[in-house]
Amino acid sequence: MTTLEIKDVDFGYDEGHIVLHNINLNITEPGLYCVIGPNGVGKSTLAKCVSKIVNPLTGEVLINGRNIKEMTHREVSEVVGYVPAFSQDVFSMSVVDTIMIGRHNHRRWGSRKKDLEMVYKAMTIMRIRDLGDRRFNELSAGQHQKVSIARGLVQETEVLILDEPTANLDVKFQVYVMELLRGVAEKLGIIILTICHDLNVTAKYSHKVIMLERPGKIFAYGTPEEVITAENIEKVYGIKCRVTNDGEHGVPLVILGAPIMSDEIDGR
């Protein structure tokens, strides 16, 4: 069983500017875990710490009990996949080639039939099978997102981290992607950690929610019912809201009210 443990992690991009403070998190069950919180709270930085793109100043990240600091980038890439919020598209390749890069650790200089099958499968799941020959930079922002998620899926890792996978997607696809990620997590028994801004989508699809508050601390961790409450949202986001039950799935439904514009809450 895959486990992900974050122990006493502090991180800062430069001295005197600490982004994450004493983050502790122990994930021992597969599922879809959503990280929520206001802008600039350190959500993406946390995702980067877990995927060894940056190293914490103190503390450790353990995957299946192994400290990723002691693993090579290659070893980490075999257990953790990362899909960034934005993809660069200088000298872009075809969509198939772009997704194929996700197989980097599985293939040699050339691509094998199995790699291609995986790529086609991911394209079918993401409903972009017809885009295979298009160049990546010809696509819309939403299509970019779908290609990037497909690239994350073909990496076949036990932990998959997605930085705002539903940004730029239309409503239908936001729901489709979250449903898909939940299904993938359950079916494959992997841990999927995603950063999300839509509280209702988070409430409906995530198994557990991690709510961050300024300055880069975990405010609450638990099931959507435990975390997505009017009190928590007001405190962390600085916005009045009403949280009811969605009536169908028994999950919280957030109806947003007026924002509270004060320096203390905006923190800027």
Add this chain to the structure above:
Amino acid sequence: MGDFRDKLRAVIDGKGETHIERKRHRMVFLATVGTALLLIVFVMMLCIGPTAILDPIDALSNLFSAIGKDGSAMTDKEVMVFSSRFPRAVAAIAVGLGLSIAGTSYQAVIRNPLVDPYIMGVSSGAGTFAIAVIAFNFTFFGLISSHSIYLIAIAAIIGGLLAFGLTMVLAHRADATTNAYVLSGVVIGLVFGAVQTLMIVFSGNKVSDVLLWLFGSFANITWDKALFILIPVIVMSVLLFRYAKELNLILLGENQARQMGLDVKKFNAIVLVLASVMTAFCVAFCGIIGFVGLVVPHLCRMLFGGDHRLVLPASLALGGVLMMLADLVARMIIPGTELPVGAITTMIGVPVFAYLLIKRGKIYNG
């Protein structure tokens, strides 16, 4: 003809094939057409020159008879083909493919289409040291004999690598990001460029020799010099070919590449060192030849897409062919005068580039 054109189009566009089949077909297409073009232009290089134009059979038979004689007691024609035109063709291929592969690698690592092999200051450093030798008889404080035929070349290599080394130190002291590499290269290049300008001002009657070197030419290439360029260029190119897959990966950005298992800092340093050493050897004997290293990679991307497993071999073939053709034009267009080959590469390359930019340039802006 129409049928052939359709088939050619089908190979380039890859209609009705699976992805792997298409890659394989393009690879085969590249290997056969690339080799054929290189061979044809290579034979043209042996046949055509200002002293005499031979037919291909004559040129090849003289070449083989000279090889049979092991280079001794050759006839005038054999000397012309074996000792003059052959090494010149070899050097042109080596420099063409070297600059093109270096340019392709630099552009991928720095992820910027405006980058050429001289971005890390290699040309400015090489130029400065070469001018020091040509105009001021600099002999590295007596370490190298002033009569050595390699003096200018060695000075250029040392100068090129010195400038590159300073660029790397500066970039690493910054934060080793791609922008740091580019800006450091530009700044170091400017410093050496300033020194170069001052030296040219004080070079007196040597100024035309200095300018001839700076413009680039294959006029004085001998066998020794051709091999001195060819061997390191082949070694560096083979090493860079091995990184084709990683060059694709780095296009996604450094964070993503690092997460996918690439030690980005180490990879950047290796590729930049290989490409810069190769560039230094390319400019050592033939001077600074522009355009090829910037534009050939783009031509190849427009023709074959962004996958470096195709772009690198395509750069090899096209770089070699373009450079040989340019040299042919440079020595033939005005009989008895060698024109700067860099100017010719630009004149040949620009129309081809403009045509492809109009036809397929949308790949750069979506």
